Amino acid sequence: MKELKLSLQDFFLILLCLLACCAVFVAFLLATNLFVLLAIIFAVTLAIYLFNRVEQVKSLITGAFERRGKFVTGTVIAILFLLPFVLRSSPYWIFILTLALLWIMVALGINVQFGSAGIINLGAAAFYGVGAYTAGMLATRLGVPPLVNLLLGAGMSVVVGSVLFIPVLKTKSYYLALVTIAFVMAFHTLLNNEEWLGGAQGIVNIPLMSIGGYSFLREINILGFKLPSQANFYYLALVLGALMVVAASRIWNSWVGLTWNSFNEDTGDELSAKCMGVAVNKWSMIAFTIGNFYIGLAGAFYAHMAGYIAPPDITFYQSLLFISAVILGGVDSILGVSVAAVLLVIMPEKLRALQQYWIILFGIILVLMLILRRKGLIPARIRTYGLKISRALGGPPER
């Protein structure tokens, strides 16, 4: 009986927290008044501060979240699934949320490269561009169906990425950063000047996403609710994004993630890893490839969602934005980079009124983050293999 009460309390707490987060998020999206926005930001900051200060509440809530992992996942998925219903009167925000999902994919890709394996990639926009241009070219010239293009775009990004294998293995830190910067700048110039790739205009009129005969331009009718056509993209991105988040967190939790961390400059040491028999070069290449796959897939999806792709989207600045999602969120923390990716998409849209001042603010925030809170918004957890094993064996919970 007591156990039932305890678990009910857990479920109630989790539901309350997640719904509150969701409500604040939606309110933030729909608010148009700058003062309301600032009030929400202030309230959230205050809530986080209090949450971290009041030890009792913190342990109660984090305990509930840790114990009921599956319930949390289920609730989050349900909430994400229901978001378009709440936002159905503003298709614009559904579009932005879809974009945010794509950014999560990109951020996860960079997180595998930079967060886990320590391969700094300041050329992520180039791989995003490879995915998008591949999808765009194949769709407009050869009429390849969009769903196939997603895979081909991601594959092409991997192939192009393999050009950089040798530099990635041979160079480190600054030198590698320079290589990737040079790569994205050269790629940008190429796109701007190659006529067969659309030149400065880019590729326009890319057919939008469709599966089989189902066009994504159609509105959805479920149970009398009418969802705008943007919800189609949202749901596909949600499915893909969820798959990729699950894949990324499984990899992170497995020995593969541990292997990457073992030779990462921040978390491990390459020389020691080599001595312990870790095939550093092989795993570097695998990390780089997986990351490029993620980024390329997001790029291909973007091409079929926006309907065009042009060189101004593929710049060093864009790469910097992508990698800052990883820095802001917390290096090697999957939850953190996802949250930061969403914030990085939504904040500029909300702060439209600030125009170019947004970039100034963004730079300052990034600098402050890097100086004051280097671990990011939600720092990476320590893996808890021992805890799980001891629980599985029925041992005492180590708390």
Add this chain to the structure above:
Amino acid sequence: MDTIINQIINGIMLGVMYSLVAVGFTLFFGVLNLIQFSHGEIFMVGAFLGLIILNICHLVLGIENPVLLLFICFVGSSILTGLFGILFGRITIRPIKNAPPVIALLTTLAAGLSIRYIVMAFYPSGSEPQRFPAYLPDWQIDIGGVLLRFDSLFILAGGLFLIIGTYLFINKTKMGIAMRAVAQDRETAAMMGVNIDKVIDITFVVSGVLAACAGIFNGLYYRQIIFDMGGLYGVVGFSAAVIGGLGNIFGAIVGGFLFALLASFTSAFIPGGSAYRFVVAFAFLIVFLVIMPKGILGRREKRTA
């Protein structure tokens, strides 16, 4: 043939500017052991400060003598950019002095981004190219069809002067010796009584002066400056420093000229190549880094435990 020689001259001009920026990168790397990636933005700030000083002197104070104007412009912009460098260094570099390289790289990148857009937002109509007044005499020498403009000679002489000055400063003055000591071993230098923070400030001043002069050269040569020119110069200067070997001043100069000549030759010899000059240069850089990761004159890394 003439176009080729003109391209070479153009390449040498570019080389002077790239070298001055690259020397800044290499100084930072030597002294701080990190890449100061917003150095391109300091170059841009130097150019804009020069322009502001020129405009104030000419329009407000009514100075007409071009020699005096240019002198005030160079000296004033150098001093202000040096001070700006100190301020910038104290705010962003000091807190991350001991951070891992990638963190330092991203911090300076982000700070540079802010600087760039601050200039764009607060300089009057800052998003458009600004006309840089031409105070250098217009005359040019015609040597067998090759036009040698006066401003080219001026920039070449100015660049040479600055490079020799930097060399003397680093090698002959007490502060220069302190800088080299810190570059060699920061902790030992500190124990010998070198004030590390002061050395860092001086590094910012020296590289700021070089960058400011390069920025004004750039303005005088192309007759216009724009807020985002620092981006390309930053990457190119860093590339040049890397090609020459980070930490080596002569390497940076060699790298700067190599990079500039490579870009110019691409424009000259490959038809329609001017659009691709940086593609070729960057491709060369990537291949070069694979073959010689430490650069042409790079210091060999000590294996530390």
